[in-house]
Amino acid sequence: MQIGDITRFLETLAPPLLQESYDNAGLLTGSAAWECTGVLVSLDATEEVILEAKQKGCNLVVAHHPIIFGGLKKITGKNYVERAVIASIKHDIALYAIHTNLDNVITGVNAQMAERLGLVNCKILQPKSGLLKKLFCFVPVSHAEFVRAAIFGAGGGHIGNYSECSFNAAGKGTFKAADGSNPFVGEIGKRHEEEELKIEVIFPAWLEQPVLSAMIKAHPYEEVAYDVVGLDNQLQTTGSGLIGELPKALIPNDFLQLLKDQFNLSVIKHTTPPAKPIHKVALCGGAGSFLTKAALAAGADAYVTGDVKYHEFFDAENRLLLADIGHWESEQFTIDLLADHLQDKFPTFAVLKTAVKTNPVEYFK
Structure with missing residues (x-):
């Protein structure tokens, strides 16, 4: 199995098109054409993790955080980024960030x-x-269902919890085949009229090529007439943060204890809790203070994230419990998420979780 087989699968889980403009996800070192000897999953691709991968016989490290964010003008080992890059190249370890x-x-x-x-x-x-x-x-009426099914099969037509969504309008298409053409219907040199359907289907932008390829392959015409337009509609399954509900409302102290227990925390930085139970909870892994106002607007009773600065705690406006549980702490279970997906997809292949705790923050108790 090649490294590219693994990275292509990961990109079906989280398409690269969805990364933010400042980000650097994807294959950072190594080659997609390399035969993969094993995968080590980590939150960070530090030098210690790369050496662990070598020791365990893995030549691919899949990390959540990219070790390279900006351009490297020199690679002399003067900082942790350069040392990690040197180690990955020296030991033929590919680094992939998602x-x-x-x-x-x-x-x-x-x-x-x-x-x-x-x-x-x-x-x-x-x-x-x-x-x-x-x-x-x-599409000619006779082939409309076949073409629709092909588009749906490639991922088109999903709206929320509904699939195979389309709109179909009947009309009459005209065309005149020129010399050298091979028309499905009609005669060369004569204008032809054909009863057709206009099929309208939405799809996420990263599926454009598969959807168009499936449509063209299924379509009977030599030259397929189609239009693709961009939409400003929100895509409800992609975006920043998440909001949900606790099965049972908790008093603030019990909610904080739940956070502490479930995320193995020794400390939580938080605002003064409002005088109401916690039922609706917003959250964002990593540095998510930019979503505090969105959490308020959505009616959240609590917002859980990491890396909140002093003045950003005021943004809670005494209307919700803003809890900073730490960057690494909020994302620590991403390792399990990635490892589980990879193990399910490649059940006979070596997928390991790092034993290195890469959190650079310690707490004095």
């Missing part, structure tokens, strides 16, 4: 946090727009 693209899918990092807290009725806190496209395809 970062904000995994943050931005509803089944990603935040879903792991929600699962630990037992949240139900979860949805994206701040959905992204501009990720949907619409296909207009003109």
Whole structure:
């Protein structure tokens, strides 16, 4: 099995198109064409993790955080980034990062946090727009169902909890085949009229090529007439943060204890809890203070994230419990998420979890 087989699978879970503009997800070192000897999953691809991969016979490290964010002008080993890159190249260890693209899918990092807290009725806190496209395809009536099925099979036509969604309008298409053509219907040199359906289907932008390929392959015409347009609609399954509900409302102290127990915390930084039970909970793995106002607007009683600065705690406006549980602590179960997906997909292949705790923050108790 090649490294590319594994990375292509990971990109079906979290398409690269979903990463933020500042991010650097994807294959950072190594080659997709290498034969893979094993995968080590980690939150960070530090030098220590890379050496662990070598010792365990793994030549691919899949990490949540990219070790390389900006350009490297020199690689002399003067800092932890350069030392990690040197180690990966020296030992032929490929590094793959699956970062904000995994943050931005509803089944990603935040879903792991929600699962630990037992949240139900979860949805994206701040959905992204501009990720949907619409296909207009003109098909002879006799082949409409065949083409529709091909488009659906490639991932088109999903709206929320519904699949195979389309709109179909009847009309009449005209065309005149030129010399050298091979028309499905009609005669060369004569205008032809054909009863057709205009099929309208939406799809996420990262599926454009598979959807178009499936449509063209299934379509009977030599030249397929179709349009693809971008939409500003929000895609409800992608975006920042998550919000859900506790099965049973908790008093603030009990909710904080739940956080402490489920995330193995020694300390929680938080605002003064409002005088109401905690029922609706928003969360965001990593540094998520940018979503505090979105959590308020969504009616959250508590918002759980990491890396909150002093002045950002005021953004809670005494209306919700803002809890900073730490960056690493909020994302620690991402290792389990990735390892479980990889093991399910490649059950006979070596998928290991790092034994290195890469959290750079310690707490004096």
